[in-house]
Amino acid sequence: MGHLFNRNVLLGVTGGIAAYKSAELVRQLQERGATVRVIMTRGAMEFITPLTLQALSGNPVHTELLDEEAEQGMGHIELARWADLLLIAPATADLIARLAAGRADDLLTTAALATAAPLMLAPAMNQQMWRDPATEANISTLAARGYHLVGPAAGEQACGDIGPGRMEQPVRIAEAADQLFPSGLLTGKRVVITAGPTREALDPVRYISNHSSGKMGYALARAAAEAGAVTTLVSGPVSLPVPDRVRALPVESATDMLQQCLDLLGDCDIFIACAAVADYRPSAMEQQKIKKGPEEITLQLVRNPDIVAAVASSEQRPFTVGFAAETNDVLNYARDKMQRKNLDMIVANDVADRSIGFNSDQNAVTVLWRNGEQALPRAGKDSIARQIIELIAQLGGKR
Numbered sequence: 001m002g003h004l005f006n007r008n009v010l011l012g013v014t015g016g017i018a019a020y021k022s023a024e025l026v027r028q029l030q031e032r033g034a035t036v037r038v039i040m041t042r043g044a045m046e047f048i049t050p051l052t053l054q055a056l057s058g059n060p061v062h063t064e065l066l067d068e069e070a071e072q073g074m075g076h077i078e079l080a081r082w083a084d085l086l087l088i089a090p091a092t093a094d095l096i097a098r099l100a101a102g103r104a105d106d107l108l109t110t111a112a113l114a115t116a117a118p119l120m121l122a123p124a125m126n127q128q129m130w131r132d133p134a135t136e137a138n139i140s141t142l143a144a145r146g147y148h149l150v151g152p153a154a155g156e157q158a159c160g161d162i163g164p165g166r167m168e169q170p171v172r173i174a175e176a177a178d179q180l181f182p183s184g185l186l187t188g189k190r191v192v193i194t195a196g197p198t199r200e201a202l203d204p205v206r207y208i209s210n211h212s213s214g215k216m217g218y219a220l221a222r223a224a225a226e227a228g229a230v231t232t233l234v235s236g237p238v239s240l241p242v243p244d245r246v247r248a249l250p251v252e253s254a255t256d257m258l259q260q261c262l263d264l265l266g267d268c269d270i271f272i273a274c275a276a277v278a279d280y281r282p283s284a285m286e287q288q289k290i291k292k293g294p295e296e297i298t299l300q301l302v303r304n305p306d307i308v309a310a311v312a313s314s315e316q317r318p319f320t321v322g323f324a325a326e327t328n329d330v331l332n333y334a335r336d337k338m339q340r341k342n343l344d345m346i347v348a349n350d351v352a353d354r355s356i357g358f359n360s361d362q363n364a365v366t367v368l369w370r371n372g373e374q375a376l377p378r379a380g381k382d383s384i385a386r387q388i389i390e391l392i393a394q395l396g397g398k399r
Contacts, residue, residue, distance in 0.1 A: 003181040004174075005033030005188060005228050006245045010079060010117070012088035012108045013053070014095045015043015018124035018167035022048065025089055026056045028174035033188075035245075037079065038062065039108045041095070065107040079107075080114035082244075087177055088112075090124030090167045093135050099147075100138035118180055120148040124167035127154075131164070150176040184228020185393035191229040192261065192268045192318075193221050194275035194307065196236030198254045202299070203286040212276035214238035216323075216363060219385035220272055221246045227389050229270070234260050236275055254278055254304035261307055265316040270396055272321045273308035274347075280304060309341040319396030321345045321388075327352040334368055344396055345369045347388060367391050 009029050013022045022038075029036050036057045040050055050061035062079060080086075088095065088108070095108070104110040112119060121142065129135055130152060143149065151168030168176075195217020199207040214235060221233040222243035233248045234257055242248040251257045254277045261271070280301035290297075312320040322343045324334035327350065334348035349365040364378035367388060376387050 003032075003178045003184070003187070003228075004029060005184065006225055006230075007034045007084040007181060008082050008244070009034045009036050009177065010083035010086045010111065010115075011036055011038045011053075011057075012086065012091075012095075012111075013038060013040045013044040013048070014088065014090055014092045014108070015041055015046060016090045016092045016124045016167075017047060018090035019044050019047040021167055021170055022089060023052055023056055025170035025173055026053060028170045029087075029177065030057075032174060032178055034177075035059075037082070039079070039111060041106060041108055043092075062107060065110055077114055080111045080117075083111075083115050083117040085118050085120065085177060085180065086112060086115050087120045087122070087173070089120075089122035089170075089173055091121040093123075093125045093129045093132075096121065096123065096135065096138045096142065100141045118148060119146070120150060120173075120177060120180070122150050122167050122173050123152045123165070125152075125165050127165040129165065148176070148180065184226070185390060186224060186270070187228030189229045189269045190232075190267055191224045191270045191272065192232045192234065192264050193217055193224065193272045194234045194236075194257060194261065194277075195221065196238040197276050198236045198257055198278045198304075199252050200254065200278045200281035200304070201252075201285045202282050203288065203290050205289050208278055208281065210276050210278065212236070212238075214240050214275075215361065215381050216385065217272075217274035218243060219381040220274055220388065222382065223385040223389040224270075224272075226386070227393065232264060232268075234264070234275070254281065254307065258305045258307045258310060261311060262314070265311065265314055265318065268316075268318045270321070270392060271308075271311050271318045272392070273311070274323050275307070276325065277307055278304055306341070308343065312342045319344050319392070321347065321392060321396075324348045326350060331366060331368070331373075334366070338368060338370075345392065369395055 013019050026036050037059045038053045038061045040063050054061045098109050104113050150173050152164050153166045153168050154164040155166050196214030197209045197212040199209045201207045218240050221231050224231045225245040231246045233246050251260055281304050283300040283302045308322045320343050324337050326333045330348050330350050334346050338346040346368050347365050363381050363384045366375045
């Protein structure tokens with residue numbers, strides 16, 4: 001997989017004969033692991049149909065700025081935020097002039113102004129239009145603003161002229177787009193992460209659970225996806241949005257989570273057990289709501305399965321990372337847990353400190369492995385997650 005793996009590419013197609021090459025460009029981008037969505041100008045639709053690019057990209061094609069349905073969710077803004085790269089191919093002389101002037105008179109130019117993603121142009125026009133001083137000035141203006149340029153190529157043109165102005169070949173454009181992004185630490189690796197609490201039902205309305213918010217596990221999933229991993233999140237009940245480019249599988253109980261994780265082992269290189277799994281569950285769930293009665297009642301509990309130990313001892317064993325959320329003697333408990341459960345790495349944190357414990361946006365942890373350890377000072381959970389993923393990549397990403 002290339003550097004475009006797990007990246008979102010917003011492809012702008014404008015009105016020129018080279019628009020027919022955009023179909024092949026979609027395939028070239030997808031072969032490098034990108035997810036592609038397409039914006040077409042009205043002129044582009046005279047050369048190639050939206051249906052063609054929709055079928056190839058697997059996503060609806062966007063054509064109108066004032067689409068009533070899309071505008072309910074600020075469609076152009078959502079597209080601009082979604083993109084990791086805005087690539088316009090072909091980029092006509094008219095489109096280049098409008099971008100240079102800062103126009104926002106259609107969906108494509110509006111998205112270009114609204115996105116924080118890199119912008120790349122693949123120009124396509126008559127050779128004399130390309131050489132015109134106005135086009136040269138517009139290209140210089142856009143280059144000074146940070147636009148990336150690929151092509152144009154020289155050769156025979158549709159109008160019969162010979163010279164520079166042909167849109168570069170799709171494979172070259174895709175290669176140039178690929179090089180805009182650094183290689184991910186975990187590019188192509190398959191990562192499974194558990195997150196959040198589990199709920200162990202007492203009756204149809206009550207359950208045993210804990211205070212886990214899932215924030216650390218979700219931050220790890222986000223960091224793994226950013227590092228290029230094919231990321232699956234097995235999540236207990238939380239109130240968090242699923243990170244981009246992450247597949248989420250919701251579960252309730254510890255036994256549900258265990259089964260889901262075991263089902264994924266055949267497609268897993270790295271397993272990170274970040275969920276706060278309930279250690280015990282009721283021996284039996286009451287089929288009707290337990291009524292208020294005696295001053296005291298007794299609940300019989302049985303031990304839940306140990307998910308991370310089951311994964312670490314499986315025949316299809318991935319690189320296995322556990323978490324140790326402790327309230328005292330944190331490092332000693334963590335080392336013992338790592339050895340006892342045959343883990344490759346463990347992340348220890350002190351949940352007695354409420355500023356870095358459950359529901360906090362910050363954390364401070366110590367990462368331990370068999371021949372070393374590293375303390376990660378207090379920081380936001382996203383920052384801590386990226387550091388943990390870097391360590392995992394160093395120690396286990398090459399397995």
